[in-house]
Amino acid sequence: xxxxxxxxxxxxxxxxxxxxxxxxxxxxxxxxxxxxxxxxxxxxxxxxxxxxxxxxxxxxxxxxxxxxxxxxxxxxxxxxxxxxxxxxxxxxxxxxxxxxxxxxxxxxxxxxxxxxxxxxxxxxxxxxxxxxxxxxxxxxxxxxxxxxxxxxxxxxxxxxxxxxxxxxxxxxxxxxxxxxxxxxxxxxxxxxxxxxxxxxxxxxxxxxxxxxxxxxxxxxxxxxxxxxxxxxxxxxxxxxxxxxxxxxxxxxxxxxxxxxxxxxxxxxxxxxxxxxxxxxxxxxxxxxxxxxxxxxxxxxxxxxxxxxxxxxxxxxxxxxxxxxxx
Ligand SMILES: Cc1cc2nc3c(=O)[nH]c(=O)nc-3n(C[C@H](O)[C@H](O)[C@H](O)COP(=O)(O)O)c2cc1C
Numbered sequence: 001x002x003x004x005x006x007x008x009x010x011x012x013x014x015x016x017x018x019x020x021x022x023x024x025x026x027x028x029x030x031x032x033x034x035x036x037x038x039x040x041x042x043x044x045x046x047x048x049x050x051x052x053x054x055x056x057x058x059x060x061x062x063x064x065x066x067x068x069x070x071x072x073x074x075x076x077x078x079x080x081x082x083x084x085x086x087x088x089x090x091x092x093x094x095x096x097x098x099x100x101x102x103x104x105x106x107x108x109x110x111x112x113x114x115x116x117x118x119x120x121x122x123x124x125x126x127x128x129x130x131x132x133x134x135x136x137x138x139x140x141x142x143x144x145x146x147x148x149x150x151x152x153x154x155x156x157x158x159x160x161x162x163x164x165x166x167x168x169x170x171x172x173x174x175x176x177x178x179x180x181x182x183x184x185x186x187x188x189x190x191x192x193x194x195x196x197x198x199x200x201x202x203x204x205x206x207x208x209x210x211x212x213x214x215x216x217x218x219x220x221x222x223x224x225x226x227x228x229x230x231x232x233x234x235x236x237x238x239x240x241x242x243x244x245x246x247x248x249x250x251x252x253x254x255x256x257x258x259x260x261x262x263x264x265x266x267x268x269x270x271x272x273x274x275x276x277x278x279x280x281x282x283x284x285x286x287x288x289x290x291x292x293x294x295x296x297x298x299x300x301x302x303x304x305x306x307x308x309x310x311x312x313x314x315x316x317x318x319x320x321x322x323x324x325x326x
Contacts, residue, residue: 002070003097004037004170006201006224011246012036013214013239014172016205016229017074017100017144024065025269026286029262030232034239036225037070039144042102042110045077045086060273062090070097072142075133076105078114078125084132091137098169099137101130103145103159106178117146117178120159130166140169144205147190150179156190157197164198172203172227188220195222203227209238211245218246234289236262256294256324260317263290267310280310287313296323 004012015022015030017039027038043061051058064071073096077083087099103126105116112118119126133141143163148154160171173194175186186206195202201224204217209231217226231238237254244251254262266286270279287304291297300320307313 004070012225013242014203014227016227017041018229024063025266028065029266030236030239031069033236034243039072039074039100042074042076045075045082048086064095072098072100074100074102076102076110076115080128080132083129084136087133088136091139096139098140098142099133101133101143103143104174106181121149123162126159127162127166130163130168134167142170143168144172146174147177150177156194160194160198164200170201172205175206188217191221211242214242234292259290260321263287296320
């Protein structure tokens with residue numbers, strides 16, 4: 001199984017896990033542009049273990065395409081036994097480079113049941129979950145977290161030390177609290193404190209969107225890698241641009257034609273895994289991201305939202321391209 005390379009001269013660029021987005025199709029497109037490792041969408045440990053064997057949702061979530069670069073499978077849950085058992089099963093599938101524990105999700109439906117970033121409020125339970133995964137997994141276990149629950153509970157350093165003690169291989173830290181959700185700015189100084197507190201690699205996450213922010217995140221935090229999420233939506237080329245900036249090289253912006261060709265390829269991948277209707281529903285948001293900021297995009301986007309077939313979408317994309325040639 002492919003492993004993550006932590007060379008200091010080439011810090012790995014991760015595609016951050018995003019539910020509803022980072023399936024194998026999107027991961028492949030990002031990897032083509034230089035993303036070095038990725039994570040699946042989050043998967044409920046209990047849901048995965050108790051779902052009927054043929055349940056399509058989980059089959060899709062745990063899928064890994066041939067030739068993918070190192071892939072982590074991300075678990076969420078708040079019961080050490082379920083988490084340990086899921087880590088046991090998934091680590092033996094021969095698909096992944098590691099098991100990632102979600103301690104960062106702020107969504108109420110996840111934290112409400114005690115999972116995701118809610119785990120950071122219970123350090124004892126967080127430790128037992130990490131330990132259960134490490135003890136049961138054949139693969140390295142990592143933890144993805146936030147700075148803490150809110151300003152009064154910023155305990156990322158403490159959770160990081162616990163994770164290291166329990167045998168975690170690396171950490172990813174999103175520089176915001178749960179309460180902040182996605183508001184304000186990711187605080188790289190606070191990620192730096194986590195980097196100083198542990199010897200295992202720390203991946204910095206939050207607001208890395210170009211060469212400049214990537215260099216700032218690396219320099220301020222002293223981290224060993226970067227995780228990029230929202231900046232990759234409709235723009236898998238962000239990885240190539242960041243790598244070029246880290247190498248001190250110039251990069252070329254893809255033109256509209258390349259954007260549309262990538263959107264078409266994305267749709268083809270999606271159609272390979274879903275029926276036409278589902279693929280079309282899934283692709284709507286991606287089409288909107290791929291054409292964002294282009295002259296005439298608002299009108300085409302609205303039409304794509306009501307399009308009933310991929311042929312219709314294709315006509316709309318061609319119309320947009322023609323409009324921009326004129
Ligand atoms: C739509 C969406 C879905 C997300 N799903 C997950 C998830 O399943 N697991 C997880 O750990 N983080 C998830 N995140 C958080 C991202 O991995 C990342 O930590 C966050 O977006 C900050 O990074 P960015 O500024 O590069 O986007 C999600 C974020 C977004 C926007």
